[in-house]
Amino acid sequence: MLPSISPTTLTLFTGVVYALLSITVWVTLRRQRSTPHVDLWTAGSLCLGLGVILLALRPEPPQWWVLMLTNTLLISSNMLRVVGLSLDPGLPLQLRRAGGLWLLAVTVFAAVLAFGSTQWRVGVALLLHAAGNGLVAYFAMRSAQRIPSRSGLVLAAVEWLVSAAVLQRALAVLGGSSPPSTLSPELSFWLLAATMIAAALYGNLGYLGMEFDRLGEAELRARREQLEETARREAAERSAVQLRAAIDQRDRLASERDQLLQMLAHEIRQPLHNASGALQAAAMLVQAPQPADSAEVSGRLVRAQVVLGDVRSVLDNTLAAALMLTRRDPLVVQDVDLHLLAHLVLGDLPDAQRARIRVEWYTPLRSAELEPGMVRLALRNLMRNAFEHGGPEVIVTLRIEDQEHPPAVVLTVADNGIGRPGPTLEEGGAPLAPPSAGSPDAVRRGLGLVIVRRVMALHHGRLVLAQNWPRGLQARLVFPDPTDNPPDNGPGASARAAGAAP
Incomplete structure (x- = not known):
């Protein structure tokens, strides 16, 4: 036989769990990263816990300001969590639009509270909370898909479950009947209790896991960027080394070309002068009035031939060296x-x-x-x-x-x-x-x-x-x-x- 726990005790326990876990999440994540979306999420979870606690401790019959404060906290909790999730890059939600939705929900509830019956007060409040939980589930799912994060997907599933349960209860209240069930009241109560406890626990623990996944993904992305930057720097250094080597090689080639030109001017001028002199002397011997000794003329011509051979050798070597320096x-x-x-x-x-x-x-x-x-x-x-x-x-x-x-x-x-x-x-x-x-x-x-x-x-x-x-x-x-x-x-x-x- 299942133990008996009053709905007030269960509601109070759920609110306390929400409040304590929201503080735990904030303290844990505050050490890791200081970002506005963490503050907004934890503030929304704390408002949810306080609203549930007020709902459990409200007097009977409740006064209007207690109902207004309680439901304002619950509406604010959903909107703060939605804004915190929407600050994820790629999921923009304008703060003005979020503020407008919050103001519209509070105004609608205030009007129903002032002019509607008790049935409409409860039904409209449940509809507003179901819509808020649905928005939280939607943005949690989108954020989890972008990270990616399995914890975020489980968080979205839990919020969808809570939204569906609240919506079903709202429709039953507005319809004027209790929700149909084939289960015993005692078992139905414990299923409801299990759902509330799961939502209270994983509403914050799922977000904590999603943030850890986000941190891991950011660290992995930073490490990848660091490796890419290191590779780019190494490539730049290799290019710089190759460029310096190319510049040094160009300087060496330019120096060798200059030396080749200097040597060419030095080596060819004097041998050509000597060859010209030998040829002129041979020509003078041939053209002299007295016939010249053929052996002397032959010697002069051989000397000119040797000198011209030296000039040819220098020219061949110099041109060959220049071609080898520039060949590609x-x-x-x-x-x-x-x-x-x-x-x-x-x-x-x-x-x-x-x-x-x-x-x-x-x-x-x-x-x-x-x-x-x-x-x-x-x-x-x-x-x-x-x-x-x-x-x-x-x-x-x-x-x-x-x-x-x-x-x-x-x-x-x-x-x-x-x-x-x-x-x-x-x-x-x-x-x-x-x-x-x-x-x-x-x-x-x-x-x-x-x-x-x-x-x-x-x-x-x-x-x-x-x-x-x-x-x-x-x-x-x-x-x-x-x-x-x-x-x-x-x-x-x-x-x-x-x-x-x-």
Whole structure:
């Protein structure tokens, strides 16, 4: 048998629960966030608790001001909670409209209280409370969907249940009959009590859970924005680093171009002057009244030819260096006949130097994937350097061989001259030196090694300088298999390779 509790005690208990839980919610959420919608919700819940307490403690028969105060508190509670929920972004409810609805509800109840019967007073009050609970349920559902929050959806369901129960009671009162029920009065009372207790408890606890969900969503959104901001900052820093690297590379290229122009002006002016003088002297000997010695004329012409060859070498190296600095297209290699390449390189040299060159084959290969023009220029520079620093009796050897680990074609230019000191071998030649840094020959040899290094960088190979046994110097050009290297032939790659160690 169910215990017996009077309706007054149950109503008073429900009001006290509403009031205490509203204060609890306010204290809890006030520590987390100070926002107007929390204050409005807790104020509305407190008004609801006080109104229910007054409803339980009102005297019999109740005076009009007690009824007016009680129902004003109940109407205000619903409107304050609706405004608190509507302050959620995306659910705008104008305060003027909310104030107008509150004023209309209070005015209607005051008119019914003044001129209506008891039946109409109770019925209209219940209709107003049902409409208020319906608005609370609607805005709670919309707010819960936006967060999203399961607690908010349960809160909306509880408010809808309360609204439906109050509306059913209002229609029964206005109809002049008690609500039909097949349940016993005692069981019906306890179902009503359970509904009131559930509304009293979850009316505030559901809102508390919804606010915690809102806080969690805001924290997650803030964390996501922080991660996005960090990613944007890192991307900006990477872009800044790349921009600085591009600026540094541009400055290096501009400096190298300036040095190339300086060297070009220095290297070509004097050799052209010497060649012009040799040709003029030869012309004077030919045009002299007395026939000139043919050997002397031939010597003058050979001297002019040698000087013009030097000028040609300087022009080729300078133009090649300028093109390598500015090239952006990938290197186009082709299957080059190594015999033909060797003959072309020998044909670029004077007859006297060509007679002191030996070609040795240590491989059955007859072709390789190369860019013939650049490789020809690189071999010519190495041979000219060998003749310049090796001495008047130097013998230069061009060896063509291959290696297996890793697979590569190796072209070696070796001499039996005086060699070069160890530090020079380690440096492999200065990248680019201004004309004032040394003699013209030293500058030309330094540029020649720079050309060789860049040619090897474009082929993803390397230049290896070493002492030749038992005397002299050897320069090995190692061309790896093109299928084992990525196609990175831009100006940045050649610029990086120019300053790299062999």
